[in-house]
Every structure is written in C-alpha cells, then in structure tokens.
Amino acid sequence: MIIQERRGVFAPLLKKKARPIRPPYALSLEFFDQVCFTCKDKACSTVCEETIIFIDEDGLPKLDFKESGCTFCKECAKACIHGVLDSSKEDFIDAKVTISSAKCLAWNGTMCFTCKDSCEANAIEFFGVYRPVIKDNCTACGFCKSPCPVDAIEIKGVKGV
Ligand code: SF4
Ligand code: SF4
Ligand code: SF4
Incomplete structure (x- = not known):
C-alpha cells in the first residue's frame, strides 16, 4: 500500500x-x-x-x-568476435534523423546550409531556401549533427529488427 x-x-x-x-x-x-x-x-x-x-x-x-x-x-x-556485428550488412544505422524546425536557423528565416554541406550522402534537401528536410537515403551517419550551430539535428534510436 x-x-x-x-x-x-x-x-x-x-x-x-x-x-x-x-x-x-x-x-x-x-x-x-x-x-x-x-x-x-x-x-x-x-x-x-x-x-x-x-x-x-x-x-x-x-x-x-x-x-x-x-x-x-x-x-x-x-x-566483434561474438557474433553481434556482421560487416557484410549494409552501411546503415538504426536511428531516425530529424531537423527541429523550432531550433533550425533556416526554418526561422536565416540562410544556413551547414547541415547540407556536411552530408556526403546528399540526404538533406532544401525546399526553397529556408526549409531543409531529411530524405529517405539518410544513413543516420551523424555527421550533420555537430556542425549545426544551434543543435537542431535530432538523432534518436529506433526499434529495428
Ligand atoms: S558489439 Fe557487443 S559483443 Fe561485439 S565487441 Fe561490441 S560490446 Fe562486444
Ligand atoms: S545523418 Fe548523415 S546521411 Fe543523414 S542527413 Fe545527416 S549527414 Fe546526411
Ligand atoms: S566509424 Fe562507424 S563503422 Fe567504423 S568503427 Fe566506428 S561505428 Fe564502426
């Protein structure tokens, strides 16, 4: 009780x-x-x-x-010799990457392409000049996160297989 x-x-x-x-x-x-x-x-x-x-x-x-x-x-x-990781699997991290429109400079009217410039996979598309979004070819590599001056890139683990 x-x-x-x-x-x-x-x-x-x-x-x-x-x-x-x-x-x-x-x-x-x-x-x-x-x-x-x-x-x-x-x-x-x-x-x-x-x-x-x-x-x-x-x-x-x-x-x-x-x-x-x-x-x-x-x-x-x-x-990893314990059978958890297998290098023959695809280059992909099981995580969801999003851009916070509340924090993002571009979404709030300031020109900024920092995340796009740091993405080798070209997985960030700008609609117009001010609306960046993450595309489906994102591998969740995380390289766009630290360069963002306002920490607007959010990467969260997801439940996979
Ligand atoms: S993935 Fe797990 S089992 Fe494999 S080396 Fe890392 S901690 Fe060890
Ligand atoms: S996590 Fe990697 S692939 Fe995805 S948008 Fe950022 S830099 Fe590009
Ligand atoms: S860079 Fe990526 S693939 Fe290479 S050891 Fe680190 S986590 Fe693994």
Missing part, C-alpha cells in the same frame, strides 16, 4: 529513457541486450577511429555523435 502511494507520488517525475543508438552492422538489435553485457573486450568501442562508440551503464555499446559521425569503415564489425 505504502509502495503504491509512493509510486503514485513519483510517477509523473519518472522520465521515459530515450532508446540508445547502437552501432551499425547488427545482425539483430536484440543481440546487443543478449550478448554485449557479457562481452569482456568491448572491442567495437576501442577500434572505432571516430571514437563514437561508448559503453553505456548496462555494458552495451551505443553511439554518440556529439563530436563526429560514422564513416562506415566496418572496423567495429570486424573486431
């Missing part, structure tokens, strides 16, 4: 955890939960030259694009 009352008091304060962005080349996203926490070497994170793979509090690898992005070099997949 006491526990229920406490839960009732604190429930509105509990925030839903954002889904982490996992490394590319996963055979199944479920393998991260099932295998990585027992992995001793965490080799995927140590070989990544872009240093975007970090180990989270559960012992699982997750990507952070604050400083850089994924070049799809496949080194993480080659280093």
Whole structure:
C-alpha cells in the first residue's frame, strides 16, 4: 500500500529513457541486450577511429555523435568476435534523423546550409531556401549533427529488427 502511494507520488517525475543508438552492422538489435553485457573486450568501442562508440551503464555499446559521425569503415564489425556485428550488412544505422524546425536557423528565416554541406550522402534537401528536410537515403551517419550551430539535428534510436 505504502509502495503504491509512493509510486503514485513519483510517477509523473519518472522520465521515459530515450532508446540508445547502437552501432551499425547488427545482425539483430536484440543481440546487443543478449550478448554485449557479457562481452569482456568491448572491442567495437576501442577500434572505432571516430571514437563514437561508448559503453553505456548496462555494458552495451551505443553511439554518440556529439563530436563526429560514422564513416562506415566496418572496423567495429570486424573486431566483434561474438557474433553481434556482421560487416557484410549494409552501411546503415538504426536511428531516425530529424531537423527541429523550432531550433533550425533556416526554418526561422536565416540562410544556413551547414547541415547540407556536411552530408556526403546528399540526404538533406532544401525546399526553397529556408526549409531543409531529411530524405529517405539518410544513413543516420551523424555527421550533420555537430556542425549545426544551434543543435537542431535530432538523432534518436529506433526499434529495428
Ligand atoms: S565487441 Fe561485439 S559483443 Fe562486444 S560490446 Fe561490441 S558489439 Fe557487443
Ligand atoms: S563503422 Fe567504423 S566509424 Fe562507424 S561505428 Fe564502426 S568503427 Fe566506428
Ligand atoms: S545523418 Fe543523414 S542527413 Fe545527416 S549527414 Fe548523415 S546521411 Fe546526411
């Protein structure tokens, strides 16, 4: 009874955890939960030259694009000897990339093409001069995130296969 009352008091304060962005080349996203926490070497994170793979509090690898992005070099997949990553899979990160129209300079009337200039895949299209949107060919590599002067690029993990 006491526990229920406490839960009732604190429930509105509990925030839903954002889904982490996992490394590319996963055979199944479920393998991260099932295998990585027992992995001793965490080799995927140590070989990544872009240093975007970090180990989270559960012992699982997750990507952070604050400083850089994924070049799809496949080194993480080659280093994983535990069957979680497979370098023969496509160059793709299971994440959703969006541009916040509230934060974006262009959407608010200031000319800015910084994100487009940093996207090698040419996956950012401008409708007119002021309306950038992410196209379907986005690989979620993350290279557009850090150059944005107002942090308008949002990249969130999604549930995949
Ligand atoms: S090396 Fe493989 S098993 Fe180990 S943490 Fe990285 S993805 Fe998981
Ligand atoms: S493919 Fe290369 S750059 Fe991308 S996460 Fe793996 S090791 Fe890092
Ligand atoms: S995350 Fe998508 S839009 Fe951004 S640079 Fe990579 S491919 Fe381009």
